[in-house]
Amino acid sequence: MDSVFTVAEIRRAEEATGDLLASGELMQRAASALASVVLDELGDRPRGRRVLLAVGSGNNGGDALWAGVRLLRRGVRVDAWRTADAVHEEGWAAFVAAGGREVDAMSALEALVDADLVVDGVLGIGGRGGLRGAAAVFAQACADTQTPVIAVDLPSGLEGDSCVALPSFAADVTVTFGGRKACQVLQPAASRCGRVVVVDIGLDLGEPELWTWSAADVAAHYPWPGPDSDKYARGVVGVDTGSATYPGAAVLATMGAVYGGAGMVRYLGAARDAVVAALPNVVTAAGRVQAWLVGSGWGSRPDASAIVAWCLGEGLPTVVDADALFALGDATLGGHVLLTPHAGELARLLSVERSAVEADPAGHARRAASETGAVVLLKGASQYVAEPSGRVTLAVGGPAWTAQAGSGDTLAGLCAAMLAAGRPAGEAALLGASLQAIAARNFPGPRPPQDLVRHVADVIPMLRSPGLDR
Numbered sequence: 405m406d407s408v409f410t411v412a413e414i415r416r417a418e419e420a421t422g423d424l425l426a427s428g429e430l431m432q433r434a435a436s437a438l439a440s441v442v443l444d445e446l447g448d449r450p451r452g453r454r455v456l457l458a459v460g461s462g463n464n465g466g467d468a469l470w471a472g473v474r475l476l477r478r479g480v481r482v483d484a485w486r487t488a489d490a491v492h493e494e495g496w497a498a499f500v501a502a503g504g505r506e507v508d509a510m511s512a513l514e515a516l517v518d519a520d521l522v523v524d525g526v527l528g529i530g531g532r533g534g535l536r537g538a539a540a541v542f543a544q545a546c547a548d549t550q551t552p553v554i555a556v557d558l559p560s561g562l563e564g565d566s567c568v569a570l571p572s573f574a575a576d577v578t579v580t581f582g583g584r585k586a587c588q589v590l591q592p593a594a595s596r597c598g599r600v601v602v603v604d605i606g607l608d609l610g611e612p613e614l615w616t617w618s619a620a621d622v623a624a625h626y627p628w629p630g631p632d633s634d635k636y637a638r639g640v641v642g643v644d645t646g647s648a649t650y651p652g653a654a655v656l657a658t659m660g661a662v663y664g665g666a667g668m669v670r671y672l673g674a675a676r677d678a679v680v681a682a683l684p685n686v687v688t689a690a691g692r693v694q695a696w697l698v699g700s701g702w703g704s705r706p707d708a709s710a711i712v713a714w715c716l717g718e719g720l721p722t723v724v725d726a727d728a729l730f731a732l733g734d735a736t737l738g739g740h741v742l743l744t745p746h747a748g749e750l751a752r753l754l755s756v757e758r759s760a761v762e763a764d765p766a767g768h769a770r771r772a773a774s775e776t777g778a779v780v781l782l783k784g785a786s787q788y789v790a791e792p793s794g795r796v797t798l799a800v801g802g803p804a805w806t807a808q809a810g811s812g813d814t815l816a817g818l819c820a821a822m823l824a825a826g827r828p829a830g831e832a833a834l835l836g837a838s839l840q841a842i843a844a845r846n847f848p849g850p851r852p853p854q855d856l857v858r859h860v861a862d863v864i865p866m867l868r869s870p871g872l873d874r
């Protein structure tokens with residue numbers, strides 16, 4: 405598990421270092437690590453290679469300049485374009501004293517022709533509202549000329565706490581200080597960060613704003629069957645999804661539970677023929693159930709509230725998906741209930757605009773979990789699991805291929821299988837979402853969800869072996 409910190413947390417930790425901040429020691433540590441990454445990128449013979457610094461008005465530019473000083477000492481040819489009238493004074497003086505050259509905006513653009521790489525030190529965690537003016541033109545020119553970019557702390561233009569892809573550099577490598585920021589793990593902003601190198605500069609950071617899961621966490625928490633596992637140990641999922649109008653949702657949700665590894669799946673909804681035709685192993689008689697999955701593909705169903713109330717009244721772990729989210733009524737929820745909205749559904753549940761959820765997905769997922777008492781899996785390009793305690797964890801991220809109709813149905817089935825196997829709702833949600841992402845990463849391409857879910861079954865055993873794209 406990895407941690408993500410807010411800009412305010414990073415700033416507080418920096419302040420708390422006292423002398424280290426005031427003396428410039430923190431900046432020297434940052435610059436030293438940045439220079440090492442640049443040298444690694446330049447390869448065996450850095451002498452004579454060309455690096456162009458884009459230097460803004462704040463300390464981010466200071467980091468770039470002090471890194472430039474170190475590169476000059478190694479024989480690298482370093483030019484700097486000042487994007488603002490005033491830049492870090494001491495850093496600039498040291499850069500010039502070490503033999504660094506200043507270039508103007510036009511020369512910086514021309515220099516891209518033979519620059520080996522650009523160090524983006526325009527804006528760091530103090531940046532607001534995206535890149536503007538000549539800096540934005542320069543960032544675009546870096547992309548157009550495919551000049552490698554190493555971003556200092558974050559690609560200038562992004563805001564540390566935001567997932568929004570504001571006008572910014574697109575970095576190949578981001579060298580970040582203290583801890584990861586949200587923009588480096590949340591899509592679409594994360595796609596601008598390239599490889600993220602986290603540098604320890606000696607900050608004492610406490611409990612993070614956000615946790616992130618990796619494939620190793622999936623392997624550690626997956627309910628692996630043992631030699632004495634029977635179908636009840638692996639878990640029985642009861643499914644009521646789909647309808648005569650939407651039989652596909654019944655099939656897809658059931659497939660999710662089957663290919664996620666449920667011991668048995670009972671389908672008790674209104675599309676039994678379609679389910680049994682696709683999956684003859686699914687049982688359609690009533691009987692023992694260890695976790696319920698209700699909602700997707702119901703459409704408008706007069707008994708929706710009654711079904712949801714009955715399932716929740718059983719006290720069993722339950723995935724409440726899609727149409728069932730709006731049939732919760734006054735039901736008492738709890739940490740054994742998993743709500744699986746996408747951004748539009750969460751907005752409706754919280755009576756806010758969808759744009760508000762998209763601007764702060766983690767915050768809205770956290771609010772929904774705390775107000776309902778249930779665990780919330782917010783689906784989308786980045787998938788958040790919020791628990792009533794306030795903890796929010798990001799599932800393993802996958803490629804955009806999963807953004808298609810039906811993915812949510814199979815995902816709900818995967819989560820239900822994990823619940824039935826006895827995993828707590830938060831873990832079940834993280835397992836389901838992460839497994840789907842890992843499958844999409846390892847089997848990329850425009851696959852329909854009924855195909856991709858079969859690859860979930862392929863990647864599960866691979867979690868314990870090398871060679872998996874994690």
Ligand SMILES: NC(=O)C1=CN([C@@H]2O[C@H](COP(=O)(O)OP(=O)(O)OC[C@H]3O[C@@H](n4cnc5c(N)ncnc54)[C@H](OP(=O)(O)O)[C@@H]3O)[C@@H](O)[C@H]2O)[C@@H](O)CC1
Nearest residue numbers: 430431434461462463464465527528529530531532534557
């Ligand atoms: N603190 C430390 O000791 C350490 C910090 N470290 C480094 O410092 C970085 C944070 O430094 P920082 O606080 O100086 O902010 P930074 O992002 O460089 O610049 C903000 C300036 O830009 C301006 N501005 C804002 N938006 C703008 C826009 N869209 N377009 C144009 N201008 C814009 C804004 O002006 P304002 O709008 O406020 O007048 C302000 O003057 C951090 O990311 C890390 O790299 C490391 O050295 C470790 C130790």
Ligand SMILES: [K+]
Nearest residue numbers: 524527556560
């Ligand atoms: K930057």
